[in-house]
Amino acid sequence: MSSVAHTSHADIAAGRLDSERLKANFADLHPPLDPHEARIEAERCYFCYDAPCQQACPTAIDIPLFIREIAAGNSLGAAKTILDSNIMGGMCARVCPTEELCEEACVREMAEGKPVKIGPLQRYAVDAQMATGRHPFTRAPASGRRIAVVGAGPAGLACAHALAVAGHAVTMFDARAKVAGLNEYGIAAYKTPDDFAAREAAFILSVGGVETKTGVALGRDVSLETLTRDYDAVFLSLGLVGVNKLGLAGEDTLQNVRDAVAFIAELRQTRDLASIPIGRRVVVIGGGMTAVDAAVQSKRLGAEQVTIAYRRGIDDMKASAYERELAQTSGVTIRPWARPMALEGHDGAVSGVLFESAGAPFRLEADVVLVAIGQTGAPSGPAMQGAKIVVDEQRRTSLPKVWAGGDCVVGGLDLTVSAVEDGKRAARSIIAALG
Numbered sequence: 001m002s003s004v005a006h007t008s009h010a011d012i013a014a015g016r017l018d019s020e021r022l023k024a025n026f027a028d029l030h031p032p033l034d035p036h037e038a039r040i041e042a043e044r045c046y047f048c049y050d051a052p053c054q055q056a057c058p059t060a061i062d063i064p065l066f067i068r069e070i071a072a073g074n075s076l077g078a079a080k081t082i083l084d085s086n087i088m089g090g091m092c093a094r095v096c097p098t099e100e101l102c103e104e105a106c107v108r109e110m111a112e113g114k115p116v117k118i119g120p121l122q123r124y125a126v127d128a129q130m131a132t133g134r135h136p137f138t139r140a141p142a143s144g145r146r147i148a149v150v151g152a153g154p155a156g157l158a159c160a161h162a163l164a165v166a167g168h169a170v171t172m173f174d175a176r177a178k179v180a181g182l183n184e185y186g187i188a189a190y191k192t193p194d195d196f197a198a199r200e201a202a203f204i205l206s207v208g209g210v211e212t213k214t215g216v217a218l219g220r221d222v223s224l225e226t227l228t229r230d231y232d233a234v235f236l237s238l239g240l241v242g243v244n245k246l247g248l249a250g251e252d253t254l255q256n257v258r259d260a261v262a263f264i265a266e267l268r269q270t271r272d273l274a275s276i277p278i279g280r281r282v283v284v285i286g287g288g289m290t291a292v293d294a295a296v297q298s299k300r301l302g303a304e305q306v307t308i309a310y311r312r313g314i315d316d317m318k319a320s321a322y323e324r325e326l327a328q329t330s331g332v333t334i335r336p337w338a339r340p341m342a343l344e345g346h347d348g349a350v351s352g353v354l355f356e357s358a359g360a361p362f363r364l365e366a367d368v369v370l371v372a373i374g375q376t377g378a379p380s381g382p383a384m385q386g387a388k389i390v391v392d393e394q395r396r397t398s399l400p401k402v403w404a405g406g407d408c409v410v411g412g413l414d415l416t417v418s419a420v421e422d423g424k425r426a427a428r429s430i431i432a433a434l435g
Helices: 019-025 035-042 052-056 063-071 075-085 089-095 107-112 118-131 154-165 196-205 224-230 260-269 289-301 321-329 416-434
Strands: 146-150 169-174 210-214 233-236 257-259 281-285 305-309 333-335 339-346 349-357 360-365 368-371 402-404
Touching (some): 019 289, 035 063, 035 118, 052 063, 063 075, 075 089, 075 118, 089 196, 089 416, 118 196, 146 154, 146 224, 154 169, 154 196, 154 210, 154 416, 233 416, 257 260, 260 289, 260 368, 281 289, 281 360, 289 305, 289 321, 289 368, 349 368, 402 416
Parallel strands (some): 146 169, 146 233, 169 210, 233 402, 281 305, 281 368, 305 333
Antiparallel strands (some): 339 349, 349 360
16 A cells, blocks of 8 residues: 555545436437438438448448438338348447447548438437337247357347247346346446337347346356257357456455446446445546446546546547547546556545556545456356457357357457347357258
């Protein structure tokens, strides 16, 4: 511990803001387009041949086609076009970094600096389909084949859906109490209000043919050996189950030093935001999307001083430029080139963090420290590289009958849209292997 004097005791409290202010702070980050706005925006599209926006989409959605369908007033046709390629099109429209993918590739972005609003248009179409209460796909006749999907996040849901549509019977296991993975537990509440993650998962599963078993963990309640024996194929979409540590004294013993992922999950699952205690001074250590989500939500809960400290430069942060701007416009300070050196404590609770920048130490006082320096996988049987599963292009592992995808595999991109593509690829490969 540092010998720097401690100037105050921890200041942590719930209900720093009244319910109306909290409701406003956690309202939908991007209000949806109305029909007139959607029609006007769709008509801005050039409907390019060999469209660069489609090439930039990890799931290869036919973007010009679905936008043309919206322009023609056929929102349900547009939804079918989207969902044919990305069954999680509603969530991806809300959380994908479209400003770095399809919209960055838009011809209008290059010509005018103002791309077609592809993300909001995608949301408009998929939301219209979900509002009907009907599923746009029907299952093929039962094949008699059984597949186990371990992990009910984006990759698992996408794989399970494609297998079910092909007529296979799917049993999906997940260690948590709810399905949808990080879409349910790990994304800022203002990006997915009104239980959207749960509603989308229910929509996906409404195609039928998928049995879900929650509270079941691989290695604890069921083994890979048993699954490969009892099922015709297994798809592992385990996500990242562990979190990286700072490796500093006091990390596991000082109060109010928390894993940012757990903080976000707690916030997402609460029904009363005013019940979440937050410090007056919050320091978030990390530079990715989790760090930004934790910092912005801390500010919106009523924290007065929120700082993201990152050990490298601003441009090295994994959080997109849009997310960094969101943090700063929300009142969060970003301190780059800040390497954590020591946690300081007072009366058993964290009171500050000592950093080093360009050889000079500096201190940030903190009532709460949220650690967001990455997540880790865990060995599960197939060949591994580090803590991730090695797969080929078809998402086959080194084990017969076992495929894998999403964040748990080597090359996983920590994006919902990339996980969905992994689930699709694995499903196609499984279907081909089963004949």
